[in-house]
Every structure is written in C-alpha cells, then in structure tokens.
Amino acid sequence: MRGFLEALGADPGSLPATPQAQAALYRSLTAGRRLLIVLDNARDTDQAVPLLPGSPTCTVLITSRHRLPGLAASHGAAQLTLETLDPAEARDLLVRRLGSDRIAAEPGAATELLRHCAGLPIAISVLAARLTTDPMLTLIALAAELREAATPLDALETGEPNGDMRIVFASSYLALDADSARVFRQFAQAPGADIGLPAAASLTGLPLPRLRTRLHRLQAHHLVQERVPGRFTCHDLLRAYALEMTEAVAPAGEAEAALTRVLDHYAHTAYAADRLLLPHRDPLAPASPADGTRLEEFADADRAMAWFASEHTVLTAAVNHAVRTGHDAQAWRMAWAITTFLARRAWWVDVTAVHSTALAAAVRLGDPAAQAESRRALAWACTETGRFEEAHQELAHALALAERHGDLLSTAHTHLALGWQYEREGDNAAALRHDRSAVEYFTSAGNLPGRARALNAVAWDHTQLGDHEASVRRCQEALVIQRELGDERGRAGTWDTLGYAYHRLGEHAKAIDCYQHSLDLNRALGHRYNEAETLVHLSQSHLATEAVEPARDALSEALAIYLDIHALSPEVNEVRALLRDLGGAPETS
Missing domain, CATH: 1.10.8 (Helicase, Ruva Protein; domain 3)
Incomplete structure (x- = not known):
C-alpha cells in the first residue's frame, strides 16, 4: 500500500497511520483515473482487497498461485486459470x-x-x-x-x-560445491527482500573475496540475482527450497548462526550509524556481536544517513523478522537505532510500526527502560500525526514505568517529552512544569546533555509565556554546557531559541546573529528541517528591521527545503502565506 501511495504522489511524510485510512486515501487518489493496476503474486483475497481502487475507470489484474474464490464472490472478479505451456x-x-x-x-x-x-x-x-x-x-x-x-x-x-x-x-x-550450497541455504535466513554485500558477509561469515566467488557461482546457476550492483535477492520459490534444504541437510545450528550474525550486523551497524547522527543521545548498554559478524563503518554522518536511506526497508523488515524468530533484543536495538533517521525523514508511520513491534519485544524481555523508550517514540509519532490523546496515553505509561523502577534518566526523558507534547497543544504553563521537572531529573542523574536540552525547552516555554529575560538566561546556561560538551546539535537548537527571545525583546540585531549561528550549525549537521525552521524565524527578525528582501530570501529558501524533504502541510502553508504577504511568488510544486 505504501509503495502505491507514494507512486500516486502521496507525501511519504504524512501518510495516515492506520491501514483503513491508507486504503481510503488510495481509493481517493485512484478515483476517476484511467489506470491498469497489477497485483502480482497475491497471497490471498485479504491481501488484495485493500488495493482494489473501487473506481470504474480502473482495471485490476491480479496474479496468484491460489484461486482466490473470495474475490469472485465479493467483487465479481472474472477469473482466468492459466494452464501450463503446452x-x-x-x-x-x-x-x-x-x-x-x-x-x-x-x-x-x-x-x-x-x-x-x-x-x-x-x-x-x-x-x-x-x-x-x-x-x-x-x-x-x-x-x-x-x-x-x-x-x-x-x-x-x-x-x-x-x-x-x-x-x-x-x-x-546439487551441482554446487559445498561452500556455495551453504551460502545458498544461508540466503534463506536474510530478513529482507534483498541483501547488500556487507550484510551478506555477516550472514555467511565469509570474507568478501570468498563471498563474491560463491555469489558468482550462485548467479551462474540462477539461484540468486544481483538486482542492482552490490545487492542480491533470491526468488521466493528458491528461498522456500533453500529452507527445505536447510532442514534436510544443513548441520545443526547453521541456520541459527547465520540468522544471529545478520541480525547482529544490522543492529550494531545501525547503532554505529545512529551515533554519528546523534552523538549525544544516551547510549545503549554495550553488546557484543556474534563471531563472524562483519560490521560496516562510516566516516561521517552523511555516509551514515546514506546507509540508512539504502537499508531502512530491510531494517524495518529485520525488526519484524527478529521478533518472529525469537530475537527480541536485536529487534528492539534495531528499532531504537533507526528512529533518528525515520524521524528526520518524518516517516511517522514507520516509527509507529517498528516501535509497536519493539514495545512487544521489550515487554517479553522484561526491560522497563526499553518499554518506556518505545512508548516515547510512539508518542512522538502520535503527536506528529495529530493523535494527541494517544500520545498522552503512551507518555503516561512511560512515566509510570520510569517512576515505578526509580529510573531517573527515563523519568527525565518522559517529562521532557510531556513538555514538548503540551507545548504542541498550546498549554505552555503545563509544558513549563514538565520541562522544569526534566531539568531536575537530568541534573540528579548527572546527564549534562539532557540537562542542557531541558534548559533550552524551559527557555522556549518562558518566551512563549512572555518572560523573555528568563528565556535568555536559561539559553545562556544551556549554551555553556553544550559548548563544553561539543554538542553541536544542542547548540543549534538553543541558538534558535535565544534568537527568538531576543526577537521578542526587540533586540533584532542580536536575534539575527543568534539565528545565523543556528543556521551555520544546522547546515553543517545536515539538519534540513531545523534549518528551514530557523530560516522562518530569521525572516521575522529581518521584517522587524524592514529588511524585506532578506526576509523574502529566507522564506523562499525555507519553502524550498520544506518541499524537498516533504514536510507536513501546515508548515508549507505557513511559509507560503508569509511569502504571499510579502508579495513573493511561492512555489506550487
């Protein structure tokens, strides 16, 4: 469904959360259009029905290894049984x-x-x-x-x-040598539709030169395909056969060892990539990958983002596969590690999916801190998609877990999440209460990055409530900590808040200087959403000094970024309205 919605032009960052709502959007996007829709290899009627457009201008061709009598009964489908070749x-x-x-x-x-x-x-x-x-x-x-x-x-x-x-x-x-036959069997353990060469090295436990030789032999025997350079796939019928061969002839433990290695590969590589994206995020407890696992390394955050972009579909599939095969710890770690990337892309449907699965895994593991973390991620996704009541329910559960187990750090993070939740709903007084609590708990836990982040949140609450001098003091306090820690992401956010406070105090030159600091940091970090947000703030300080042209330039740049990253509609509409007020010509694409 997601693939069809994106192909039809839906914004991947604002897809509905529930299958029913996605199906309704799909029907609205196909209504009245002349389309031939091909549903290949349908598992059963229930899988096909949500993808039926319901418009007489569309024709649907469904192939399946099953007769799907339910489609004929419920939708009047015309059935054609294809005979084998004569x-x-x-x-x-x-x-x-x-x-x-x-x-x-x-x-x-x-x-x-x-x-x-x-x-x-x-x-x-x-x-x-x-x-x-x-x-x-x-x-x-x-x-x-x-x-x-x-x-x-x-x-x-x-x-x-x-x-x-x-x-x-x-x-x-049977024509394969023993090593190539083993690699073919192990391919059946790969969790996604395809696998990259580094992950395949972990799956098989082979060094790359030997692995390439085995893969070339498998390709020559038509047992795997290299769909794009460096990524390999196996036909589902061949995968089924490989699984049968595993059960029939593989040595005991071969399949489980391969599965453990490839899950460890994804979990540990994703963790390392996330550390580059968000270096001051609270680290997870160390864990050692299985022997034979070959992890990928990244020189910088750009390469880490590129890896997530190429592997996120496999990673989300791996979370589900890990749970199905009893690897709850790896499932939760993968969900944790991919969250930053998914949030930066505003793919909240995916955040909800992976953390719903991860939460169930954390419950089975009996890990209250992991449960609270997943509930905060679910609340984040709920808030970004307008489901505020659900977000409050998740955060209430998270806070109860943290307080029941005396986890100061989890309690601090949950209060900070509640502060942001209330701020989004316009209750700035409640936001301030929770953000102040977050400062206290982060301080008690000795967590300086969290304390600085919470101070910035308190500063934002103060300026929303009109106490701009207090906002400046809290920002300056946060910046001292963030400068000592080298927390560039934290500094970018605090400079933006400080600019906003100075703007409200009428000190527009100082505001513009603060916003420029924030912009420079966000651009260096590749935080395009935050960059656009700061550009909007900067435009207002330019306007306050009657610098209309710089204001228009900042808004035009912000709009281009929002459109490029598929930001939510309210943000795009706000910038377009501001540009229209300035007599600009906002983009319509």
Whole structure:
C-alpha cells in the first residue's frame, strides 16, 4: 500500500497511520483515473482487497498461485486459470533460450527435460540457465541428473504437477560445491527482500573475496540475482527450497548462526550509524556481536544517513523478522537505532510500526527502560500525526514505568517529552512544569546533555509565556554546557531559541546573529528541517528591521527545503502565506 501511495504522489511524510485510512486515501487518489493496476503474486483475497481502487475507470489484474474464490464472490472478479505451456510452447521457449542447433543435436534429452519441467516457464528458465552457463554440461547429462532426484516441492501448490519444480531446483543445487550450497541455504535466513554485500558477509561469515566467488557461482546457476550492483535477492520459490534444504541437510545450528550474525550486523551497524547522527543521545548498554559478524563503518554522518536511506526497508523488515524468530533484543536495538533517521525523514508511520513491534519485544524481555523508550517514540509519532490523546496515553505509561523502577534518566526523558507534547497543544504553563521537572531529573542523574536540552525547552516555554529575560538566561546556561560538551546539535537548537527571545525583546540585531549561528550549525549537521525552521524565524527578525528582501530570501529558501524533504502541510502553508504577504511568488510544486 505504501509503495502505491507514494507512486500516486502521496507525501511519504504524512501518510495516515492506520491501514483503513491508507486504503481510503488510495481509493481517493485512484478515483476517476484511467489506470491498469497489477497485483502480482497475491497471497490471498485479504491481501488484495485493500488495493482494489473501487473506481470504474480502473482495471485490476491480479496474479496468484491460489484461486482466490473470495474475490469472485465479493467483487465479481472474472477469473482466468492459466494452464501450463503446452508441449509446442514449452519447446519454443527452450529453443529461444538454447538455440535450435543444440536442441536438434539432443532431441530426446530435450524432450525429457521439458517433461520434467511440466510446462512451467520458470522451470524451463532455470534449466536453460544451467545449460548456458556451463558449456560442458550436455542435455543428456542434465536429464540424467533430473532422473536421479526424486522429491517434490510442496510449497508451490499451483494445482499442477509440482514435483518437478523441486527436481529442477535440485539439479542446480546439487551441482554446487559445498561452500556455495551453504551460502545458498544461508540466503534463506536474510530478513529482507534483498541483501547488500556487507550484510551478506555477516550472514555467511565469509570474507568478501570468498563471498563474491560463491555469489558468482550462485548467479551462474540462477539461484540468486544481483538486482542492482552490490545487492542480491533470491526468488521466493528458491528461498522456500533453500529452507527445505536447510532442514534436510544443513548441520545443526547453521541456520541459527547465520540468522544471529545478520541480525547482529544490522543492529550494531545501525547503532554505529545512529551515533554519528546523534552523538549525544544516551547510549545503549554495550553488546557484543556474534563471531563472524562483519560490521560496516562510516566516516561521517552523511555516509551514515546514506546507509540508512539504502537499508531502512530491510531494517524495518529485520525488526519484524527478529521478533518472529525469537530475537527480541536485536529487534528492539534495531528499532531504537533507526528512529533518528525515520524521524528526520518524518516517516511517522514507520516509527509507529517498528516501535509497536519493539514495545512487544521489550515487554517479553522484561526491560522497563526499553518499554518506556518505545512508548516515547510512539508518542512522538502520535503527536506528529495529530493523535494527541494517544500520545498522552503512551507518555503516561512511560512515566509510570520510569517512576515505578526509580529510573531517573527515563523519568527525565518522559517529562521532557510531556513538555514538548503540551507545548504542541498550546498549554505552555503545563509544558513549563514538565520541562522544569526534566531539568531536575537530568541534573540528579548527572546527564549534562539532557540537562542542557531541558534548559533550552524551559527557555522556549518562558518566551512563549512572555518572560523573555528568563528565556535568555536559561539559553545562556544551556549554551555553556553544550559548548563544553561539543554538542553541536544542542547548540543549534538553543541558538534558535535565544534568537527568538531576543526577537521578542526587540533586540533584532542580536536575534539575527543568534539565528545565523543556528543556521551555520544546522547546515553543517545536515539538519534540513531545523534549518528551514530557523530560516522562518530569521525572516521575522529581518521584517522587524524592514529588511524585506532578506526576509523574502529566507522564506523562499525555507519553502524550498520544506518541499524537498516533504514536510507536513501546515508548515508549507505557513511559509507560503508569509511569502504571499510579502508579495513573493511561492512555489506550487
């Protein structure tokens, strides 16, 4: 659903949270449009129904290995059962793959091979790949291999004679050397739809040169595909076969060891990447990856962000896979580590999904601090998507957990989250109470980055309540701590608050100077959302000094950033309105 919504132009940062709301948005985006929608390999009727547009101008083509009678009963779907290729069609396909001369040279063996394929195009393709990638292999020899194998592949369940499909796969698998066969089996443990080369090195426990050799052999036997350079995937039927081979022939512990290594790879690499994005975030307790795990390293935050961008789909899948396979600790650590990235992209639906799963894992682990952390993340997502009541419920649970277990740091973070929650709802007095509590708890816990962050929150509350002098004092106090710690992200936020306080005091030159400090830091850190927010504030100080052109430039730059990062509509609309007031020409894209 998410892929379709994005393809139809929906803003990925403001997708509805519930499946029902997403389905409603999908129907509204497809209404009246002339579309052919292809749903390939549907599992069952329930999977397909939410993706039916409901508009007479759209046509939907659904393929499945099952008959899906529910679609015919509930939606009047016209069903067409595709038969297997008839002998002439099958032979034509094999001729196109191998050439007529080779078929003519071994006609009896070609007929036997086609009989084993039972008219299934994928089976013919796999056999042809074996023959074209191994010039020493004859049709007669391959037919003999097929005769010697004798186990069916029940997972196909096509309704057609399917024993030959497993035989076809076996003909490729049994031709592998032992190391390549092991790598093929281990690929079935990968949690996502594809896997990058570094993660595959952890999955298999092999150094990269040996791994590349094994992957080349698997590609030659048509058992894995390199979908894009450096990323590999395995057809779902082949994955099912690999799982069966794991159960049948793999040494005890092979699959579990591979799964543990690849989950550790994602969990520890994501943790290291997050430390670059948010170095003053409270660290997790140290944990050692399994032997054979090869972690990725990043030179800077830009490379860490790029890694998250390429791996976030696999990471979210890995959270779910870890829970399904009993690896709750890795599931929670992965969810924790990906949160910063998802929040910077404003992908709140994904934050909700991974932390709903992570919360259940934390409950099973009996870890109250982890439970509170996930509840704060869920509250964050709820607030950003306008679900304030749910956010308060999550934070109430988090605060109760923290207080019940005497966790000063968790209590501090929860009060700070509550302060931000109330500030977003316009109750600045309540926000100030909670932010002051956060200062006290962070101080008691000896957590200086948290204390400085909470002081900045108190400063913001003061200026919202009209006490701008108090706001300046708290900002200056926070900046001293952040300067000593080298907390550039914290300083960027505090400089923005201090600029706002000076602006409200009428000291606009000081305000502009503070905003420029904040802008410089945010640009160096790559915090584009915060950069845009500060540009909006800067524009107001320019206006106060009647510098209309610099104000218009700041707003235009802020709008371009908001549009580029797919910011929420209220922020975009606010900047456009300010530009219109200045006689500017805001972008409409």
